[in-house]
Amino acid sequence: MRTSLALLNLLHERTRLLVAIAGVAFAVILMFMNLGFLGALSQTAAQFYTRFNADLFLISPQALEITSAKAFPRERLYQVAGVEGVQRVMPLYINYLQWRNPETSESRAIFAFGINPDDPAFALPELESAAGKAALRQPNVVFFDRLSRPEYGPQDIGTVTEADRRKITIVGQYELGGGFSADGTVIMSDQNFRRLFDPFPLSQISLGLIQLSDNTNPEVARNAVASLLPADVEVFTQAGIIARDRDYWINTTSTGFIFGMGVAVSLVVGVVIVYQILYTDISSHLKQYATLKAMGYRSRFLVSTVLQEALILAILGYIPGLIVAVLLYQITLAATSGTLPVSMTLTRMGFVLILTVLMCGVSGLVSVNKVIQTDPAEVF
């Protein structure tokens, strides 16, 4: 092929081409946004678990996801402390706390973690320093998550407020983020947890964190631990428990369905937009196509021309779509004060590119019918 017929056809009318690109770009943006929200959801499901200093997790089988973790006896943790490869076991207490915004006096549920200050339960530098541990050990104090929603009020160290009818002082900050299930988080010592959630006993824990020695295979250790424990707890590796929470958020809640549907509808709209463009283009060049046929070009050549046009549209629309989507991700992040961690991933970029090409390809195939049926006599 000496002349790039597809490209020239598209370039023939600049305005129409621009509109076409805008159409494809918007379909691409819509897909990116829906997938972005879905991705943010599954990322926040993983968020907590990747910040724990643990390789294995004990959780009650009744827990739907981390925030609904039901308490189980602390003995389960001690039962497995002697298993080969287990380096350290750490109890974690979790519950929702009513946090009063000291400025508006409005209460709002915040997600509270209770840890033994000596346990390196979180991979958070603020909690690992000696000063941080000492601060956490004081009575009626918490560390406050900088990524909590602004509705909780001032987060500065020294802020005094009320939580569950108890005076509470913020003595430190960290960055964790609460995801979809929590608008904010606080970390406190187990002793303070006991004070606040009286009569919740420390012998009942919400999550068991198990650290393994460096050269232990987590899967092997998981099986060893699981074989020792009764059925009132389940043992997961980090990947396993993340998959469990993710499955809950995406499949048991309707979220997966909603955003999946969003992607599907955007895809159909994209097909319609591209079809419009190609169909118009073919209609207005019908004479030329008929001429080509009369000259002896085969249908296959015409089909490949139309498909090339579709492919060019896909790629030209994808690029601005990607750029705008990245910007919108930034805006979303800012508008939700960092609580909705949408971010672009390579896999998603690839996935949407494939969807875009498919979308344009389908439109191309639908509209090409007209060309195939072209009668060389139409040249007159």
Add this chain to the structure above:
Amino acid sequence: MRSPRTPLAWLNLTYERRRLLTALAGVCFAVLLMFMFRGFENALYDSQVQLLKLLNGDAVMVNRLKSNMFVPEQFARNRLYQAQAFEGVEAAYAFYTTTGNWKNPETKRVRPLRILAFNPSDPVLPLPGILANRETLRLPWTALVDVKSRPEVGPTRAGVVTELAEQQVELVGTYSLGTDFASANGNIVMSDQNFLRYFANLGPEEDSRTLNTVDIGLLVFDPEADPDDIVAQLQSQIPNDVQIFTKAAFVERELDYWRNNTNIGFVFSLLTSMSFVVGIILVYQILYTNVADHQAEYATLKAMGYSNQYLLKVVLQQALILGVLGFLPGYFISLVLYRMTADATGLLMQMTLGRGVNILLATVLMCLISGAIAVREVQATDPADVFG
């Protein structure tokens, strides 16, 4: 300004049937897109307040700290009795809610369900299934289950015996309500006496409940009286550890919480506004093609002395026709998709007249904007293009 004798806009559109169909399909899809995102957004909001809307009462009393239904704060039942003494207040009902673990009798998996409890003599939640079972609800260890519970709950029919909060429970009937964020799996209705049986003596890791603290108080007013007056009077006289709202204001407050304090509102308004922009592009494409195809004719009209204003009118008319004609199939397909979504997820996908009209207006606006952009091409037409 000449009055157009021939319906030029209509003839332009219907000149090529197949192209008209494609154009309509385009508008229809834009409409569909808006309906779907709007529908999801509304479903999430509607489901949050459907229980509140069904509760029988002109006003609602809650703990001052209970800024939304997720906050598990109760208030003293005495406040309800105090309110009942006021003129214009005819009845005051206590409504208790908590979360209880439900064992699916088939899979034996445990799921938390929301428990709704009240005195069966009080018409607190007047749903047909509940009214029919008022007497059987009084039997100890019985409950009613919502048939719209998620499938994880197991069989939802009378006669099922399973465990609730680790104690035996027998289902004596069903009713139909639906799920929301606070009751992700479903709702159980029981009498206040049974509520005590299940939730008064829990282990130390759970909050035990009594009937002395109420989650939601419902006040029924004299139909003659002005509810706003009574609410204002009650609020000024009763200690301010409780807050009193008319039911409408309470529902509005709950919606406000979800709209402004959660990410859901942001996510869906972004998606809805983007689908609007996509709609503009789609319709613009259609109109632009149409205008470009008839360039020579428009130029002829101009050469004949027709003003730009007349051409603008023609294009806008076309936009309007496309908008209205495309809206209708979009609306009907959305109805089908709403039904399918509701069946697949249990989301409360409701189409109301107001919402339909809203999207219709958005569609018309979308078409007019596209028309206004597309018409610039016509206005730039040089009468000399007649030879083009």
